[in-house]
Amino acid sequence: MVWRFKSSSRHFPVIISFVRYRKIQLNKDLAFPLILGIILTTFLVRFFALGNYPKSLYGDEVSIGYEAYSILKTGRDTFGNFLPFSFRSYEDFKLPSYIYATSISEFLFGRNAFAVRFPSALFGTLTIITFITLLLLLTRNKLLSFLGGLFLATSAWHTHFSRAAFESNMSLFFILAGTFLILHGLNKNSRVLFLGLFFYILSLYTYHSPRIFIPFFLLFLFVMYKRKFLSFWQKYKKATLVVGIMYIIALLPYFQYAFSPGGLIRARSESFMRDVKITSSTPFYESIYKAGNRLLENYFSYFSLEFLFFHGDYNGRHSVREIGMLYLWQMPFLLYGIYKGIKEKREEDLLFISWLLIAPVAGALASPNPHALRGLNMVLPLLYFISRGFVVFLNRYRSLHFSLFCTFLFVYFFYQYLHIYYIHYPKRSGPDWSDGYRETADYIRTHENDYSKVVITANFSKAYMYLFFYGNFDPNQVQKYKNPNESFDKYLFVRNSYTNTSDEKILYVAREIETPLGKHLETIRNSGNDIVFEIWEI
């Protein structure tokens, strides 16, 4: 079936075939090339030099990489637990989904940076396809859907987290896919709704923020689609009960983890209450006021123009910091799109408004704020409203000049982002990505046989994990180490300067400011040419 679809510009009539969201028909039209172009752009942006940009794996990535390797080789984590539901790691008890996905990619690509980041890039790519499909389902507007996909494919926010091992990116895909399948199931009164709920469960096992987002969002969906849910219940009562029981059983390990001491450690350590100055002598009403004030400040910070359009997240790993999480040219379209959404209150507008309002809640309950990783769920509704505003503008200003001007802005700002990401960012973000740690671990591995002992400064944070990942340590052996962060085999980790009081030759990885008695072997520098470590023979 071929529809003649008039684009907003009279000069570019576009023939688009009817695109079903289940499969794309390969007709002689522009829909397939457009989608292919978007997927190709997504693929290139996310997979190009994935192992080298960002330059180095940071501590959590290395931990994910080695835990995944340990699962792949032995079926156990580095503490010897068989196929765990949470990974103790650095006593932060990571959720399992990303690690298990990494074990598959390490099986395919080996134990390296590319394999550790591959699942994030893959799910980032799948997110774009799913987002286009969801927009087609909700809006039936091909132009808006394709634009939404294109903006997500070139989004600085989403691209940044698709190019490193961030669980939040993977959980975003599961939330998006789950939402699509639930809405599709409600529309068609089909059992595919159960699959949507399964994806929601997967998101809970992937990252922490869905545990706040999913309940609120599901509540909104129940309220908004009350009749459709009731109709579904009428049709599939038995199946709903059976699947419901299965899903509750599937969630039991999650609840066990969430309320265990390990699970609560993470929540307590990141809670926003640590920034609220309350003592035992603070009156109750004052405590409530201070905590409430802080929570609201945290929540509204996610809508800060500085965060969204100018500076981004102040954490060097979460943004390039020279531009915002969104492109500046998108600001008027975003504001106009939200305004139109509030005014017209279409079904998709209400859905994405609620999505946008619920998404920052998880991040607001933690610290610091705004946090681009915890707020990643916001990127989809924001890009929906940008697309919405853009389409309205295109319809209003039907001119070639306007279209060309917008194209220029799009290309210019995207080029600026890529320039900053590949040229400036590696030089300025070395410490954030532990740049130099891999080179140090490689040097140790190459020369350690010449020494009876290797002493490493505690400034080399999580050094033992870098040694495991870049070295040749058998996971079966690693699982036997009791406190590898203090010492194991011939490795010793010290907080203060180390002095060799024995006759044995020691390889010493020292801080830059130290000058021990011995022979200087190597200076390790990062991409910004700053000294990371000095290596000595003492």
Added chain:
Amino acid sequence: MGDLGFCTIVDIANTTYTSLLSDIPADFGMPFFFIRLLHNKLSIFSWSTLKCFFQYFDIEQITQFLPPVLIPYIAYFLIRIPKKKVIYSLLGSVYIFFILDPFHWNLGTKIIIYQVLYFGLSILGGILFTLRLNKRKLVHG
């Protein structure tokens, strides 16, 4: 940018200068055209100006000086007010005045004007919200 976020034309000029100084060497080895395409006075000055201007509308800036609980009322007023162009132009003009800083007001004066402005908007937003709520109750019973 600026003292406590109250940036002026002087801050914009300083930011332009320091950005050019740090960004151009960072691109060492690249073709000159590509360096200057992104790192030129026009683009950085435009960027800094817009950043300074929108800083006055920034929620984080507002919550520095007002309780965050007033934000929804301010937002409601700015969305629902009938003569939007007038209000937005007025707000924009005040902030352009802050940026140009012709009378070199001290920081305290600027903070007071800023607080009064947004506090006023929140009160108007609250009144507007209450009136519309009462109107709905009358209509729907």
